[in-house]
Amino acid sequence: MQKQRTVIVSMDVHKSGRQYKSSGIDFLSSRTRNVTDFGYMAIIHSDVASETFSTSSIDNGGVANNDVSHLRSLDQLMGILSFVRATSVKAMASVRNFEIIVVGAGASGAPLAARASENPNSSVLLLEAGPDYSDLTDTPADLRNGHHNSVVDHDWRLNYSPTEQRPNQPLPRGRVTGGSSAVNTCIFLRGVPEDYDGWVDHGNSEWKWENVLPTFCRIERDLDFGHETFHGDAGPITVRRYPYDELTELHQAFLATADELGYPECPDQNDPDGWGAGPQPMNKLGQLRVSTASAYLAPIRLRPNLEIRGNCHTNKLIIERGKAVGVEVILADGSTEEIRSKLVVLCAGAIHTPGILLRSGIGPSQDLARMGVDVSAEMSGVGKNLSDHPGLFILCRPTHPELVNSDQPIIQTILRYTSPDNKDRMDLQIEQLTFTGRENVPYFGVAAVLEQVDGAGELLFPNADPFVSPTIKSRFCEVDRDAERLADCFLDALRFTETGPLGALTDEVMFPDLDRVNDRGDIIDLLRRFSASGYHPCGTARMGPSDDPDAVVDQYGRCHSIDGLVVADASIFPTVPRANTNPSSIMVGETIGEWLRTEPSRYNL
Structure with a gap:
């Protein structure tokens, strides 16, 4: 039997017996609570918790002592860890008929399942193609480590397809509970209000900035700006920025x-009106990654109406008389299983959701x-309209090799600004990367x-x-306006290697070969x-x-x-x-999950 760890939590409360709720878990508060029911550790949320949390009870790979020295209360730590040995304490019936099946336990699927299963009368099955680590002690170190992205053992091995001009390029996607939120670099940028008001211009009035801002606030527990009206201080995702003295020299x-x-200077890159250079908002605490698996799923694994199944690869939908009535999944042993439900929600991401639709005859x-x-349904937009953020990496040799240390965070700072004469603001960004990601390359x-x-x-699925895997055609910079604006950004980024303190630390630009870049036309060719x-x-x-002939779903996510x-x-x-799409994906999962919980009739539940 695994040794139980005991954590004593002392809290000041307004009233004895007050019930607190965080991420769907209800705790009956008392002056002191002895937490012994969880295999690793539980962190309890109190509105007024005042005792300092002792980091002596956290193993290596959690939050190091010096990483939480700036935290003054247990309250600030809520949402970081609550991994549980759910399988040892939860007796879940082997149900094969559910009200809701959620396919994909990533940035969107985890929060959606968490919100939908807040209704105790709704049975929810959350399927994940990759492994599900229900306990922090079983979670591989590379997934816990938020300093780097992790694209080795939990990756779909996707690539943007080569062309005559362009080489093959990787497109890492997380294949694990938490999805890409479990493997990315933990940047928590929301975007600008105009992004979501622009979605309204495409016929989606529910997604205006005024509507999505409260959801963004509900998501986050911002340790720096949680007091601001456009931030949250009690959500499941902890967000902080590196103070100046924690930044690397670079x-x-x-x-x-x-x-x-x-x-x-822009100290808060998520300020709706902010722009300029400053620290990145990061969804991690110290070195510990805060994925949707740890923030949303860990606290709710005891819910009797929620089942989480890893290593279940969804092949296609079961469609009968024009209605999705379940899914066909492929199990780890290669066998197939059909699982039925009233509603199927695809949260498999921008590559795999279209694949499931196409294999189901929708496209x-x-x-x-x-x-x-x-053909089950002719839908011309499935697999089309692929968007991404193209960029060019300027590789630099430092004046001193010790400036490059792969044990440090790969990203800490950012510059966001607007290209010349562009009518829309904040279309460009420049990021400093501490190292290249390649071993023995300083x-x-x-x-x-x-x-x-x-x-x-x-x-294009063959x-x-x-x-x-599909053929993924990026078409980066094929549109002249895209190429011209990225060329402006490249020239601006190059100035950082030639100017001021960073220029003084740059010995040589190793890529691209600047001797071959003689004019703007050469830059455009380079970008393409x-x-x-x-x-x-x-x-x-x-x-x-x-x-809209290319729209696949309406503004509530319902397939047309x-x-x-x-x-x-x-x-x-x-x-x-x-901005990085992880926070927006979480917001979409939260929003539609909340609609499923509060307005089930909209989805015929």
């Missing part, structure tokens, strides 16, 4: 150089014919990134084999050959009104052509936000 130099170049007829799949990087794109790519993904694919099953089917992930974004 990142300190980046901010100092931005100041010399005339960019304003463009010419694509279905190529795949050998009978280089750092400066990345120029286009945040608002006009061009669009597509997905056949109906659920384990065959070597610009790479920001790992933010979206838009491949976009939402919009029924008279198949009843009983909802899509709720980055694939429904009409346009890519001017």
Whole structure:
């Protein structure tokens, strides 16, 4: 029997017996609570918790002592850890008929399942193609480590397809409970209000900034700006920024150089009106990653109406008389199983959600014919409208090799700004990267990134084999306006390697070969050959009104052509936000999950 760890939590409470609720778990508060029911650790949320949490009870791989020295109360730690040995304490019946099946336990699927299962009368099955680690002690170290992205053991091995000009390029996607939120670099940028008001312009009035801001606030527990009206201080996702004294020398130099170049300081990159250079908002505490698996699923694994199943690869929908009535899954041993439900919600992401739709006969007829799949519903937008953030990485050799240390956070700072004469703000960003991600290569990087794109790519699945990856066509910088704006950003990023404190730490630019870049035309050619993904694919099953020929779902995520089917992930974004897409994906899952909980009749539940 595993040794139980005991954590004593002392709290001041307004009233004895007050019931607190956090992420769907109800705790009956008392002056002192002895937490022994959880295999690793529980952190209890109190509105007025005043005792300092002792980090002596946290093993290596959790929050190090020096990483929480700035935290003054247990209250600030809520939402970081609550991994439980659910399988040892929860007797879940082997149900094969559910009210809701959620496919994909990633950035959108985990919060959606958490919200939907708050209704105790609704049975929810959450399926994940990758493994499910229900206990922190079983979670691999690379998934706990938020300093780096982790794309080795829990990756789908996808690539943007090569062209005559462009080489093959990786597109990492998380294949594990938590999805890409469990493997990314933990950047928590929301985008700008105009992103979501732009979704309204595509016929989706529910998604205006005024409506989504409260959801963003509900998601986050911002340790720096939680007191602001446009932030939250009690959500499941902890967000903080590195203070100046925690920045590496390279990142300190980046901010100092931005100041010399005339960019304003921006201490909160999620301020709706902010722009300039400053620390990245990060969904981690110390080195510990705060994924949707740890923030949303860990506290709710004891719910009797929720089942989480890992290693279940969803092949296709079961469709009867124009209605989705379940899914066919492939288990770890290769066998198949049909699971029935009243509603199926696809949260498999911008690459795999279209794959499931196409294998189910939902998509463009010419694509279905190529795949050998009978048509269930002709929908021309499935797999189209692929958006992402193209960027170019400037590889630099430092003046001193010890400046590059792969044990440090890979990203800490950012510059967000607007290209010349662009009518929409904040379409460009420059990021400082501490190291390249390659072992024994002591280089750092400066990345120029286009945040608002006009061009669009597509997905092409060769056949109906659920384990065959699609051809992913990025079409980065094929639109002249995209190439011109990214060229501006590249030139701005290059100045960081030549100017001020960061220029003083740059010995040589190793890539691109600047001797071959003689004019703007050379830069455009360079971008069309070597610009790479920001790992933010979206838009491949976009939402919009029924008279939009490329809209797959309406603004509530309901499929236009198949009843009983909802899509709720980055694939429904009409346009890519001017930010990393993880927070927006969480917001979509939270929003539609809340609709499922509070307005089930909208989904015929």
